[in-house]
Amino acid sequence: MAAQTDNKAPYVVVHGGADRLVPTSLSEPFDRLPNVTRRTYPDLRHETHNEPEGEAVVAETVAWLRSVLDSDATEDRLRGARTR
Numbered sequence: 001m002a003a004q005t006d007n008k009a010p011y012v013v014v015h016g017g018a019d020r021l022v023p024t025s026l027s028e029p030f031d032r033l034p035n036v037t038r039r040t041y042p043d044l045r046h047e048t049h050n051e052p053e054g055e056a057v058v059a060e061t062v063a064w065l066r067s068v069l070d071s072d073a074t075e076d077r078l079r080g081a082r083t084r
Contacts, residue, residue: 010068011036012061016044016051037064 015027017040029037041048041057048057 008035009010010063013038014017014048014061015040016048016059019046021046039041039064 011030011033011035013027013030015022015024015029015038017024024040027038035065039060041051041053044051044053044057048054049055
């Protein structure tokens, strides 16, 4: 996990609370990293996107991705304005 703390790229961790393969406790340390958004879905299993609620999980992940891309584009525009 130490390697991730040096990386400034944003990450999203999606975890099903009913996952029988990987306990949610194993993704808890990601909550402490500033560049990580951790989302848990209490009633979903390991493949959250393949659950009946999977469409909502994918939609929320896409919304997260769009917000990150919008944020990066805003930062790039501000950086460009400062260098002119």
